[in-house]
Amino acid sequence: MSNRWFLYDALLDSVPDTALVKSFTCGKHWLMVETDSGGIGMAQYFPPAPGASDSAQSCHDMVGQPLRRIAEKIKSWDFNAASIGLAALNAANNTLALVEPSPLRTALDNRHGDAFDFFLSEAKGKKVTVVGHFPGLGRLRQHCELSILERQPQPGDLPDTAAEYILPQQDLVFITGTTFINKTITRLLELSANAKVYMVGPSTPMNPLLFSHGVRSLSGLVVVDAEKMSASLKNDNCEAIFGHGGQKVNMVAESCH
Known part of the structure; x- marks a missing residue:
C-alpha cells in the first residue's frame, strides 16, 4: 500500500x-x-x-x-x-451536538454499554486478541482463547510486536483507538484481515467510514456533560470519565445500512 x-x-x-x-x-x-x-x-x-x-x-x-x-x-x-x-x-465525530438523524444517534439510543460485554456472545469459544490492556478483561478470558498485546506488557500479556505472529490466526480482534496515535492502526488492520475487527476505547473516532476499511464496529465514548467530564479528567482513576459525563456507545456496521 x-x-x-x-x-x-x-x-x-x-x-x-x-x-x-x-x-x-x-x-x-x-x-x-x-x-x-x-x-x-x-x-x-x-x-x-x-x-x-x-x-x-x-x-x-x-x-x-x-x-x-x-x-x-x-x-x-x-x-x-x-x-x-x-x-x-x-x-468532529463523537458528539451529542449531532442533532440530525445519524448512526451515532441511533447507537446512543440503542447500543450503549461496555464493548466487551456487548460482544461477549461473539467471542465465546473463539480465538480473540485485544490490542491494549483494558480493565476487566478477566470476564472475557473465561469465554474464549484470549491474547492481550500491550506495548508495556503486564503479567500474562504479549508484547505488541507479537502482532505479526498472532493476529493472522485470530477470529476476533479488538483494537484500541490509541493505535491512531502511535501509527500502528494501518498495519494492525492488514494483519487482522481474516478476523472480525472491533475498535474500542474513548479514543475511538466514531465515524462510519472506518466500516469500509475492515472495522466491524466502533465502541467509543460520547461526552454528554462537558462540565462534569472536565472535572473528572483531574481524577487519578482512569475509569472516572465513564461515570462523570461520558457514555459508552457501540456503533456496528449493520446499523448503518
Whole structure:
C-alpha cells in the first residue's frame, strides 16, 4: 500500500473548516477538546518523551484556532501532539451536538454499554486478541482463547510486536483507538484481515467510514456533560470519565445500512 495515511486523511476530511476550538482540558489520563459548535472529543493523554516539551501545556494557544488545524496534529510523530490531534478529530465525530438523524444517534439510543460485554456472545469459544490492556478483561478470558498485546506488557500479556505472529490466526480482534496515535492502526488492520475487527476505547473516532476499511464496529465514548467530564479528567482513576459525563456507545456496521 503506497499511501499509509489514507485512514488519517479520510478522517480529517470529516472535520469542518469552520469549527473553532472553544476549550481544551488536559487530565492525568485523558484530553478533551470542545468546539464552538458544541462538538466534544476525547483521546488518551500521551506524556511527552523525556526532555521534550508537553504540547498539552500550550492549551491557551489552541483556543480560537481552527479545529481542522489542531486535528492535523494526529499525523505527528510526536505522540504527545498526536493525542491532541485525535481529541480534536473526535470533537468532529463523537458528539451529542449531532442533532440530525445519524448512526451515532441511533447507537446512543440503542447500543450503549461496555464493548466487551456487548460482544461477549461473539467471542465465546473463539480465538480473540485485544490490542491494549483494558480493565476487566478477566470476564472475557473465561469465554474464549484470549491474547492481550500491550506495548508495556503486564503479567500474562504479549508484547505488541507479537502482532505479526498472532493476529493472522485470530477470529476476533479488538483494537484500541490509541493505535491512531502511535501509527500502528494501518498495519494492525492488514494483519487482522481474516478476523472480525472491533475498535474500542474513548479514543475511538466514531465515524462510519472506518466500516469500509475492515472495522466491524466502533465502541467509543460520547461526552454528554462537558462540565462534569472536565472535572473528572483531574481524577487519578482512569475509569472516572465513564461515570462523570461520558457514555459508552457501540456503533456496528449493520446499523448503518
